[in-house]
Amino acid sequence: MTRYRCPSCKTNRSRFNLIRQVPQPVRLDPQTGDIIHEYTSGEVDPFHRPYTGPELKVQCGICGTIGDELTFIKFGNS
Numbered sequence: 001m002t003r004y005r006c007p008s009c010k011t012n013r014s015r016f017n018l019i020r021q022v023p024q025p026v027r028l029d030p031q032t033g034d035i036i037h038e039y040t041s042g043e044v045d046p047f048h049r050p051y052t053g054p055e056l057k058v059q060c061g062i063c064g065t066i067g068d069e070l071t072f073i074k075f076g077n078s
Contacts, residue, residue, distance in 0.1 A: 003076035004058060008065035013076065015061030023051035 006012040025039040025048060044050060059066045 002073055004072040005075040005078075006060040006063060006065055007067065007071050007075045009060060009063040010075070012060050012062040016072070017059040017061055019057040019059060019066070021051075021053065021055055021057060023053075025050070 004013065004016055006016075025044050026035050027037040027039070027048075028034065029036050039045075039048070054068055056069045057066055058069050058072045060072075
């Protein structure tokens with residue numbers, strides 16, 4: 001089981017928001033900001049890098065600090 005503790009307020013061990021990050025690769029019109037093209041998975045062009053960030057972020061339900069899940073886990077295990 002994974003235990004969390006907030007690295008900022010250091011007291012919260014039970015109230016968290018799990019933020020799932022779902023990247024959506026798009027191409028925007030530089031003048032208007034409108035979406036010109038929405039890519040499907042694996043369809044991006046050679047100049048478009050795929051998202052490589054974390055799939056999950058955690059927010060403390062007490063103080064609102066947002067960070068990587070590993071940071072909250074490290075504090076939860078100490």
